[in-house]
Amino acid sequence: MIEPGKVFITFEAGATHTGYESAIRLAEQAKEVGADAIKFQMVDPDRLYADKTTPLTYGVHGGEEVTEPVYDILKQRVLEKSEWRSLRLHCHKLKLRFFCTATQTEEVDFLAEIGCQSVKVSSGDLNQKWLVKYMAESRPSIQIDTGNSTLGEIETAVDWITETGNEDIIIHHCPSGYPAHRDGINLNIITTLKQMFPYPIAFSDHTPGWDMDIAAVALGVSMVEKTITEDRTIRGPEHMFSLEGPDEMLGFVNAIRTVEAAMGTTRRLMTDDEREKRKAGRRSYYPEWDGYMRPEIKGNWQDGGWSRLSKCEFDKWLEKQ
Known part of the structure; x- marks a missing residue:
């Protein structure tokens, strides 16, 4: 999936689509500007949250902060199974890879059934051995978010995956926050992860613009994941730092490809x-x-x-x- 010397670009729309039609439009825009994949999030809020009042504070367009229950936020992301099938089929027709986060074993099975090409473990589930191993045993490419995790916890999760015989692993450096604050991004962790693991390292960006993504590419990541939205003023945890519309998405892709080309080789060759x-x-x-x-x-x-x-x-x- 990941080609040597080429940065894989994934656009995240799981937290920012406003329904099936919106998800379709975002997938089409991702394909139009040259992204390699689009990612969504399959989640059942009723099973995931016992306390439906658990709050989440996030920034919105204009600089304000909003606090609301996570349960209410996640309910807005729910699609029917028929819609998931149709969305996956549409991505297939577009020749756009389809990735998805899963939080339950039934979701993993369903995503395998519809041909999801890579499943992802969220940062909050990285310590859930039963889920991580079940995903790994389903044998697609598996991606792991590492926000709020220690290096030891990341090592343990990778061990759980490799114990199943699955070596198709992508490890994301995923700074936490909505948006992530500059002093907590710690891009140099990318270098640490590259030294620790023989697997592709990715960067999941939670900041406005694409400065951090360019820096991550310069540090040698194999994949960047960036959230996209149809309207940055929509209320929700990830809209305000997302790329808005095809023009910004294309600017992002072009910037990544420019840095990718400029990285060149470690060998000193005369041009x-x-x-x-x-x-x-x-x-x-x-x-x-x-x-x-x-x-x-x-x-x-x-x-x-x-x-x-x-x-x-x-x-x-x-x-x-």
């Missing part, structure tokens, strides 16, 4: 452009007669000087003297 510029930028010895610098080497070489352009190989000539 054709550099070879040409060497001729103009390097100096060579020019003997001087009658006030003129000439490339011909004759007589006493000490009477000359060093000047650009490099038109003769003085060092080789000197060795023969």
